[in-house]
Amino acid sequence: MDYPSRNIRFTTSEDGVDIAFWEIGEGRPVIILNQYTISNVEMEWIVPSIASFYLQMAERYRVIRFDPRGAGLSGVPPGGWGAFTESGAQKGMSTHEVGLDCVAVASALGIEEYALMANGVFGPVGIELAAKHPDAVTELILCDAMADVASSYLGPVLRTQATMNEVQRETGEPLPFSVWERLVPPEELEQFLELANAEDGHLMTGTQAQQEWSAELLLGDVVAPTLVFSSRGRVGTSLPDARLITAGITNSRLHVVDGTISPYFSDQKAILEAIDDLLKPDKPTAEQVEEGFRTVVFTDIVESTAYLQRVGDEAGRTAVRELEQTVASLATENEGRVVKNLGDGSLVSFGSNSSAITFALELQDACSGGPLYLRVGMAAGEPIQEDGDIHGTVVAQASRIGDLGDAGEVVVSDSVRQLAAGKGFDFEPAGEVSLKGFDEPERVWKVTQTTRP
Numbered sequence: 265m266d267y268p269s270r271n272i273r274f275t276t277s278e279d280g281v282d283i284a285f286w287e288i289g290e291g292r293p294v295i296i297l298n299q300y301t302i303s304n305v306e307m308e309w310i311v312p313s314i315a316s317f318y319l320q321m322a323e324r325y326r327v328i329r330f331d332p333r334g335a336g337l338s339g340v341p342p343g344g345w346g347a348f349t350e351s352g353a354q355k356g357m358s359t360h361e362v363g364l365d366c367v368a369v370a371s372a373l374g375i376e377e378y379a380l381m382a383n384g385v386f387g388p389v390g391i392e393l394a395a396k397h398p399d400a401v402t403e404l405i406l407c408d409a410m411a412d413v414a415s416s417y418l419g420p421v422l423r424t425q426a427t428m429n430e431v432q433r434e435t436g437e438p439l440p441f442s443v444w445e446r447l448v449p450p451e452e453l454e455q456f457l458e459l460a461n462a463e464d465g466h467l468m469t470g471t472q473a474q475q476e477w478s479a480e481l482l483l484g485d486v487v488a489p490t491l492v493f494s495s496r497g498r499v500g501t502s503l504p505d506a507r508l509i510t511a512g513i514t515n516s517r518l519h520v521v522d523g524t525i526s527p528y529f530s531d532q533k534a535i536l537e538a539i540d541d542l543l544k545p546d547k548p549t550a551e552q553v554e555e556g557f558r559t560v561v562f563t564d565i566v567e568s569t570a571y572l573q574r575v576g577d578e579a580g581r582t583a584v585r586e587l588e589q590t591v592a593s594l595a596t597e598n599e600g601r602v603v604k605n606l607g608d609g610s611l612v613s614f615g616s617n618s619s620a621i622t623f624a625l626e627l628q629d630a631c632s633g634g635p636l637y638l639r640v641g642m643a644a645g646e647p648i649q650e651d652g653d654i655h656g657t658v659v660a661q662a663s664r665i666g667d668l669g670d671a672g673e674v675v676v677s678d679s680v681r682q683l684a685a686g687k688g689f690d691f692e693p694a695g696e697v698s699l700k701g702f703d704e705p706e707r708v709w710k711v712t713q714t715t716r717p
Contacts, residue, residue: 272305272337275372277364279356284337285330285369289322292543293375294405295366296329299384300474301460302528304336305329310455313528320536325543328378330369332362332386354473359392366393370400379403379543383527385413387509388479395485403542404490404513407526407535410505411512412478417502447524483512490516491542493526493535510596511589518596559620559644559680560658561600562666563591563627564609566637575635584608587636591627598623603654609638609666613654617644617683624674625715632672641666643677664699665708674711681709688717 270286277283284305302308308329309315321327331338333356334345341347341356349355366389370378380401382390387409394401410416448456490513494506503520510518519538523530565571565584572580584607591610592602600614600623614620624640631638643665645658661677669675681691691709698705 273372274337275368277333277368279342279361279364281333281341281356281365282339283330283333283365283368285328285372287326287328287373288318289325289327291325293370293373293378294321294325294327294381294543295370295375295378296327296381297332297366297383297386297390298329298335299386300332300335302456303331304459304462305331306337307459307462311452311459311528312455313449313452313532317527317532320532321539324536324540325379328369328373328375330365332365332389333357338365353476357473359388359477359479362386362389363393363396367397367400376400377402379405381405381407381527382409383407384409384525385418385474385477387411387505388413388477391479391482391486391509394488394490395479395482398487401488404486404488405493405539405542406490406506406509407493408495408502408506409492409509410502411480411483411509414475414478416505447529449529452529480508480512483509484514486513487515489542491538492516492518493530493538494518494520495523495526495530496520497522497524507593508589511593514592514602516596517599518593520597556646557644558647558654558658559614559617559642559683560647560654560662561612561614561620561624562609562641562662563612564639564641564666566639566671568608568636571636583635587631587638590630594623594626594630598626603652611654611659613647617680618687618689621674621676621680621684621687621689621711625711625713628672628674629714637671639666639669639671640674641669641676642674642680644679644683660701661699661706664701665706668694668697668708669710676709676711678707678709689713 270288272284272286274282274284286305318327318329334340341354343355347355366380377400380390380393384407387406388411390404390406390409391411394404410418445453492506492510494502506518510516519534521531521534527535588605588610591612595602595612598614598619599616600612600619603611603613612623614623620642624642628638628640641662641664643658643662645661647654647658648656665675665677675694690712692712694708694710696705696707
């Protein structure tokens with residue numbers, strides 16, 4: 265494989281750490297933040313899949329890679345690896361302080377705006393940068409990432425690996441196994457292990473520091489359009505973490521891809537297509553994408569007032585927030601968009617009629633065990649777009665149709681049923697009804713199945 269010419273440069277973070285970086289390609293800047301074990305701006309090119317991804321990205325964008333403090337060619341935290349704060353945390357290794365490395369690289373290159381890709385355990389750093397620097401981070405891409413490391417799919421792995429490394433240091437005996445053997449293709453394992461083992465023992469101290477990283481409380485502050493990738497073939501699935509992130513970031517989209525470690529040992533074609541859809545200069549806005557025919561879904565909590573009176577405002581609001589996260593997650597998985605939450609329900613928009621029905625069935629299934637139960641109404645047509653909101657006849661129709669259902673039911677307009685012809689969905693007639701504000705009666709239908717076809 266031919267590697268492009270790249271000059272490794274250095275800059276200094278605000279708190280005095282030397283940071284190594286390179287850049288290749290032209291176009292929109294994309295800064296990639298790798299997790300410690302596979303971050304080495306000099307050696308990482310020996311792994312074919314990593315090099316391949318960088319080369320394909322460089323055909324499209326100006327790609328910037330840097331080693332965070334304590335990794336690869338960059339310096340160690342202030343005071344060295346033996347310096348700890350009064351709380352016992354590794355000094356200079358908070359998400360904020362590691363984020364200073366990225367800020368320093370962008371400044372050294374004169375970049376004021378950039379897309380940020382944060383991989384694996386560096387998810388909290390990427391989320392915090394996007395939340396606190398919205399003018400700089402224009403798009404956020406998270407690959408098998410998490411918002412809270414300790415409670416994530418990687419938490420047990422990090423804790424086990426830290427213990428094993430401590431035993432290795434004390435006994436000098438080789439580790440009995442490596443998690444990489446389960447994640448890296450056999451034909452690239454040798455090169456990958458050479459990369460992963462290129463560092464000395466301070467990497468494990470860095471891993472221990474990462475167990476305290478969390479940016480879960482900042483998810484709601486991220487305004488940048490966000491891509492979240494989750495690999496199907498991991499030893500521990502990253503999907504629950506991906507769902508949490510996607511539900512917490514309003515303008516986000518989840519992509520589940522084949523492979524083990526995204527973006528490198530996963531379906532690079534699918535990942536690059538999704539990134540291109542996000543970053544291409546002439547990409548449409550969310551409102552432009554929604555112009556034209558849409559299927560509109562209204563969800564409504566059944567007897568929400570009685571429920572709040574029964575459990576109290578605090579417990580009730582917690583349940584509603586959890587339901588809103590479920591709605592957002594399922595909408596994203598089915599390529600829909602939550603237009604707005606209404607307190608006792610949500611308005612969701614879909615470009616695909618089948619995806620809208622699938623979303624409704626999956627949502628009712630998720631709510632079947634309570635504590636909150638939903639009625640769902642759907643209609644199809646051309647809503648009016650305005651400042652990210654939608655309104656008009658089809659929106660009002662979906663709302664009125666939703667009022668006709670009982671808990672657990674999905675009631676749809678005749679237009680929705682007709683568009684679903686031949687798609688495998690089952691309906692039963694619910695008669696012709698007069699909807700408030702409409703002159704003509706509307707034939708409505710109930711979706712009789714409980715799962716997608």
